[in-house]
Amino acid sequence: MIQSVLVKILLAPFSLLYGLGVSIRNAFYRWGVLREVSFSIPIISVGNLSVGGTGKTPHIEYLIRLLKDYIHVATLSRGYQRKTKGFLVINPTNNAEEAGDEPLMFKRKFQDVLVGVAESRTFGILEILKNQPATQVILLDDAFQHLSVTPGLNILLTEYRNPFTRDYLLPSGRLREWRSAYHRADVMIVSKCPPQMTQEEKYLFIKELNPLPHQRLFFTYYEYSTPYSIYDWRQRSPLNGEPNVLLLSAIAGTEYLSEFLETRTASVRSLEFEDHHYYTNYDVAQMKRIFDNMEEEKKIILTTEKDAVRLELHREFLLENRLPIFILPVRVAFHFGEGPAFNQTVQDFLLNFRT
Numbered sequence: 001m002i003q004s005v006l007v008k009i010l011l012a013p014f015s016l017l018y019g020l021g022v023s024i025r026n027a028f029y030r031w032g033v034l035r036e037v038s039f040s041i042p043i044i045s046v047g048n049l050s051v052g053g054t055g056k057t058p059h060i061e062y063l064i065r066l067l068k069d070y071i072h073v074a075t076l077s078r079g080y081q082r083k084t085k086g087f088l089v090i091n092p093t094n095n096a097e098e099a100g101d102e103p104l105m106f107k108r109k110f111q112d113v114l115v116g117v118a119e120s121r122t123f124g125i126l127e128i129l130k131n132q133p134a135t136q137v138i139l140l141d142d143a144f145q146h147l148s149v150t151p152g153l154n155i156l157l158t159e160y161r162n163p164f165t166r167d168y169l170l171p172s173g174r175l176r177e178w179r180s181a182y183h184r185a186d187v188m189i190v191s192k193c194p195p196q197m198t199q200e201e202k203y204l205f206i207k208e209l210n211p212l213p214h215q216r217l218f219f220t221y222y223e224y225s226t227p228y229s230i231y232d233w234r235q236r237s238p239l240n241g242e243p244n245v246l247l248l249s250a251i252a253g254t255e256y257l258s259e260f261l262e263t264r265t266a267s268v269r270s271l272e273f274e275d276h277h278y279y280t281n282y283d284v285a286q287m288k289r290i291f292d293n294m295e296e297e298k299k300i301i302l303t304t305e306k307d308a309v310r311l312e313l314h315r316e317f318l319l320e321n322r323l324p325i326f327i328l329p330v331r332v333a334f335h336f337g338e339g340p341a342f343n344q345t346v347q348d349f350l351l352n353f354r355t
Contacts, residue, residue: 011172019169022177029147037122038150040355041129042137044346045151047144049164049181050174052275053252054157055191055332057102057306058222060141062332064110066343071136071350072114076124077103078142079117081276087118087127096309101276102141104309121149137350144184145176153349156185158209160193160219161255165208185215187345192256193221197335218342219335224260227300227326230308230318237300237326239264244296246270248287248303248325250277250310257304257328266296277310284314288321301325 028034044063048054060075067073079088079100090099090107099107100117107115114132118124121143128135143149144156158164164182167173182188190205202219211217229235237243245265247258250273261268271287273279291301301323303311308327311318318325334342 008168008172015169015172018171019178022169026147026177026181034148036150037148039125039129039138041125041135042153042350042353043125043140043149043151044137044153044155044349045140045143045146045149046155046157047140047142048157049144049177049179050159050162050167051170051176051252052174053162054159055220055222056142056157057105058330058332059155059157059189059191059220060106060139061109063139063346064106064113066346067137067350068110068113072132072134073137073139074114074116074128074132074135075103075106075139075141076116076118076121076128077106078119079103081278082117084117085119087116087124089131090115090117095313097278097313101306101309105305108309109305121146125149144181152353153187153346154185155187155189156182157189157191159253160190161253163190163205163209182209183212186349187216187218187342190217190219191332192253193219193335195221197221199336202336216342216345218338220332221335222256222260222330223333225329225331227302227328230303230311230325230327237324242266242298244269244294244299246287246291246294246299246301247272248301248307248311249273250279250307251275251304261302266298269294279310279314281314281317284311284317288323291323299324302328304328305330 029036046056046059064073082100083097090103092108092111094104096104103115103117114128116124116128121140125138128138164175164179167175169175188211206217226236226238243265244267245261247268247270252275254272271290303325305327
């Protein structure tokens with residue numbers, strides 16, 4: 001604990017320099033030195049103030065499910081750590097290195113939705129409208145800091161365990177902007193809340209986050225479904241307390257998932273990597289060694305949907321060694337029965353949108 005505090009003190013000057021740079025950039029947008037672009041189509045941005053781990057991907061999926069049966073939805077991401085450049089429309093046949101893990105996961109789950117990736121959000125939106133003129137709403141993934149595009153609805157996520165109000169600027173903390181940047185949000189969501197949450201906890205968070213009069217505040221948690229095989233989605237492995245699990249993950253913040261598994265399995269071992277890590281031959285061989293050394297009879301390898309699209313790059317090895325790998329699906333749910341209120345907020349924005 002003392003060491004952590006000392007590190008933050010030592011890094012504080014660098015955080016101030018970083019914050020100064022952010023302030024200058026934001027001021028350039030306010031003064032018109034750098035231009036913001038507005039589009040004649042509804043744009044919904046989902047982002048955060050911190051570096052990773054707040055659950056943007058499941059919340060984008062929630063919005064896709066909410067809207068896709070009624071209007072033409074497209075999503076736009078950067079395609080983090082992909083090996084391609086420029087704008088790309090993702091196909092289900094792409095691999096993670098071409099598309100990025102999250103965009104490929106979106107496309108395979110929602111094949112009727114246009115999924116695009118581009119380093120420039122402005123250029124990407126123009127390309128989406130050129131490729132699919134019938135698009136009626138675009139969901140921007142991780143775009144809270146991309147001030148070059150003005151979203152019509154700006155959704156800011158902050159994690160229950162580490163809200164932005166208790167965090168610090170990079171590199172002493174995880175914030176990409178000053179805390180006051182939350183003023184730009186139209187909706188704030190406290191994500192990864194415990195499955196059971198009291199009204200008292202809710203009111204304490206409202207007091208701490210201090211939403212502005214125009215801002216709506218919601219609280220969400222994850223609901224996990226029955227894991228399915230990486231080779232055949234029809235093959236399931238219920239988490240009924242019996243399996244011993246080797247959890248393979250390269251996501252930001254595994255505490256929430258690990259706590260869930262501890263209540264649903266006989267035991268959990270973890271093999272963790274940094275967020276978006278592309279598994280090497282050594283990594284999958286290490287996974288096999290650890291799994292083979294597990295003495296329990298009932299045992300499986302469990303991973304996330306995002307990790308699975310990266311693991312697929314080693315499909316031949318996995319099949320050859322007959323490793324029982326299962327994927328754990330996750331969905332967002334709203335506390336306090338406020339899912340319909342959130343849905344209505346999104347629908348009202350779309351219905352009242354004016355070019």
